[in-house]
Amino acid sequence: MEEKEVYLDNASTTKISADVYKKMLExxxxxxxxxxxxxxxxxxANAELDExxxxxxxxxxxxxSEIYFTSGGTEANNWAIKGIARANRSKGxxxxxxxxxxxxxxxxxxxxxxxxxxxxxxxxxxxxxxxxSQIIKSIGPNTILISIMxxxxxxxxxxxxxxxxxxxxANEIYFHTDAVQAIGAIALNVKELGVDALTISAHKxxxxxxxxxxxxxxxxxxxxxxxxxxxxxxxxxxxxxxxACAGMGVAIENATTDxxxxxxxxxxxxxxxxxxxSEAIHNISLNGxxxxxxxxxxxxxxxxxxxxxxxxxxxxxGIYASYGSACEMGSNAPSHVLQAMGKExxxxxxxxxxxxxxxxxxxxxxxxxxxxxxxxxxxxxISAIRIYKSKVEL
Ligand SMILES: Cc1ncc(COP(=O)(O)O)c(C=O)c1O
Numbered sequence: 001m002e003e004k005e006v007y008l009d010n011a012s013t014t015k016i017s018a019d020v021y022k023k024m025l026e027x028x029x030x031x032x033x034x035x036x037x038x039x040x041x042x043x044x045a046n047a048e049l050d051e052x053x054x055x056x057x058x059x060x061x062x063x064x065s066e067i068y069f070t071s072g073g074t075e076a077n078n079w080a081i082k083g084i085a086r087a088n089r090s091k092g093x094x095x096x097x098x099x100x101x102x103x104x105x106x107x108x109x110x111x112x113x114x115x116x117x118x119x120x121x122x123x124x125x126x127x128x129x130x131x132x133s134q135i136i137k138s139i140g141p142n143t144i145l146i147s148i149m150x151x152x153x154x155x156x157x158x159x160x161x162x163x164x165x166x167x168x169x170a171n172e173i174y175f176h177t178d179a180v181q182a183i184g185a186i187a188l189n190v191k192e193l194g195v196d197a198l199t200i201s202a203h204k205x206x207x208x209x210x211x212x213x214x215x216x217x218x219x220x221x222x223x224x225x226x227x228x229x230x231x232x233x234x235x236x237x238x239x240x241x242x243x244a245c246a247g248m249g250v251a252i253e254n255a256t257t258d259x260x261x262x263x264x265x266x267x268x269x270x271x272x273x274x275x276x277x278s279e280a281i282h283n284i285s286l287n288g289x290x291x292x293x294x295x296x297x298x299x300x301x302x303x304x305x306x307x308x309x310x311x312x313x314x315x316x317x318g319i320y321a322s323y324g325s326a327c328e329m330g331s332n333a334p335s336h337v338l339q340a341m342g343k344e345x346x347x348x349x350x351x352x353x354x355x356x357x358x359x360x361x362x363x364x365x366x367x368x369x370x371x372x373x374x375x376x377x378x379x380x381x382i383s384a385i386r387i388y389k390s391k392v393e394l
Contacts, residue, residue, distance in 0.1 A: 005318040006364050010204075010296055011153050011181060011355035012322055017206040017254060020247045024208060027243035035240050036231060045242045052249030056213050059256040060179075060198065061189035068214045068232045069245050073180040073201030076214035077104040077147075079225035079236070080176040080197040084145050085112050087221040088174070092142030096120045098130050098159075099340040101149055105178055106336075109147075118142070127289040128157035128341050135164060145174045150182035150198075154337040154353060155288030156297025158186065165194040174220060180204055180212075184255030185263065185294040196220045200252070202244070207251030211244035265358040267295035272362060273354065274298055276369040281376050287338065287351060296356045301347040305379035310352050313375045319368050321354045 007015065016024075027048055033041025035049050050064070057064040070076045085095060097109055099121045109119045122134040130148055146168050151158050161177050168175035176197040179188055184205040190198055197220060201212040216222055216235075228237025255262075277284065277300065287299035302310065307323035314321055323335075338348045 006320065006360065006368055008319065008321045008354040008356060008360070008368070010357045011156075011353060013203045013209060014206045014357060016208060016247070017251065019254070020207055020251045023250045024243040024247040027246045031242055035242055036229070048242050048246045049240060052245040055249035055253045056200065057215075059183070059188075059252040060200075060215060061191050062215050063218065065233070066190075066215055066218055068216060068236050069240055069248075070212045070214055070236060071210055071241075072203070072212040073102070073178065073199050074104040075225070076199040076201070076212050077102065077178055078108045079214055080199060080216075080222070081105060081108040081145065081147055082112060083222040083225050084174050084176065084197065084220065085117055086115075087223045088144040092144040093117045094120070094140055094142040094144065096122060096135055096138050096143060096146045096148075098122045098124065098148055100124050100128060100130075100152055100154075100337045101147070102153060102178055102180070105147055105149070124157075124340050126342050127292075128152055128155045128287070128337060129289055129292065130159050130164075132160055132163060136167065139167075139171055139173065143171070143173050145176065147176040147178070149178040149180075150188070151179075151185060151294045152288070152337060153181045154335060155299045155341070156181075156293040157289040158182075158292045158294065161195065162193055168196075169194055181294060181297075183252065184259070185296065187256075187259055190215055190217070197222070200248075202248035202251055205251050205255035207248040208244045211241055211248050213248070262358060263295045266356050269358070269360050269362070269365065270296055270298050270354075270356045273356070273365045273369065276365060277372065280369050280373045285347065287341070287343070298354045298356070299351060300354070301343070301351045302376050302379075303347070303350060304383050305350055305376045306383075307350055307352050309379050310350075310372070310375055313379075314368075314371065317371050319371060321352050323352050 031045040031048055033045040035042060035045040053064045053067050056067045093116060095109060095117055097105060113119055120138040123131050146164060148159050148164050150161050165175050174196045177195050178199045180199055180201045182188060183200055196217045198215040203209040224235045226237040231237055231240055283303040285301045311321055311323050334348045338351060
């Protein structure tokens with residue numbers, strides 16, 4: 001990254017930290033064996049996996065035997081939802097999720113609907129928080145699984161997962177949470193929370209891309225997802241990517257050590273940005289819950305200025321933010337999350353997501369805000385001319 005570039009898209013992905021990179025390099029050079037082989041090279045690779053598994057488990061209060069490595073959050077979500085649903089089909093065919101989940105959850109549910117499962121998609125309030133009462137009302141004798149994300153990736157709102165976990169337990173329903181945006185943002189202990197399955201993705205907390213994990217509580221009935229070899233305790237076939245898993249181990253240990261202090265730093269800089277933007281630019285609105293939220297996320301609607309234009313003009317200045325989420329880039333569909341929150345189409349079209357890391361300085365924020373102010377002013381003046389012209393032409 002060039003020195004003058006400012007990366008404000010940490011919800012899409014984060015930069016690999018130096019010690020994660022070092023660990024991965026070490027693995028690439030020193031452990032070339034297949035972690036399933038019984039010879040020394042295999043055993044060395046397997047020892048790295050054991051270490052990484054122990055680190056991931058410790059970070060979320062699980063046992064190492066409850067952690068399964070995957071190719072990322074998408075695979076872990078697919079596996080948790082399809083694996084639990086299919087394994088418990090004889091008990092019922094009803095699943096509860098929410099309308100603001102990541103596409104890997106929503107699409108997994110759609111796939112299951114084609115197999116005869118029934119899915120209830122609960123709504124959210126204007127702050128992007130799940131309607132808990134709708135979950136209670138939706139539970140029926142056939143409900144076998146509830147899947148609700150811990151924190152939303154577009155607007156950062158935290159969901160009441162502790163209460164949902166309790167509700168699920170009381171009704172003997174499995175509860176899965178997609179915690180991809182929450183690791184390193186809030187303290188998570190699967191035993192205290194009482195969740196049965198939890199999704200992790202390394203690249204959201206300064207680890208490598210293409211690796212993640214699924215926590216599955218011991219005793220949970222879940223089908224294996226990939227057919228093939230007996231890796232991962234015969235639950236997830238495929239030769240394991242040892243350097244990536246080792247990198248994830250280091251990354252999750254870093255992300256969860258001194259968590260409060262790290263989160264505080266990110267919150268301070270995000271709030272500074274929020275204050276500066278509010279002072280510099282009028283007619284803006286902040287999206288997501290004002291307090292019940294992860295620290296790094298700031299989603300703003302800039303009335304009268306289009307989000308795509310803002311993001312592209314910021315890009316030209318070396319400032320990287322996003323509109324919607326990275327996985328939905330290229331689609332012209334308005335954000336399903338902002339729509340579910342009841343945002344007007346005009347506001348949705350003018351929303352930009354800035355997601356911070358602790359390395360961002362106040363000086364950088366000042367520069368970003370000044371650039372943003374000029375961009376929004378310019379775009380608003382163009383759109384004002386367009387509105388004026390269209391009125392004249394009418
Ligand atoms: C909430 C959430 N779930 C799942 C995913 C998918 O994770 P991955 O990119 O590792 O497949 C993402 C990635 O953006 C996400 O934000």
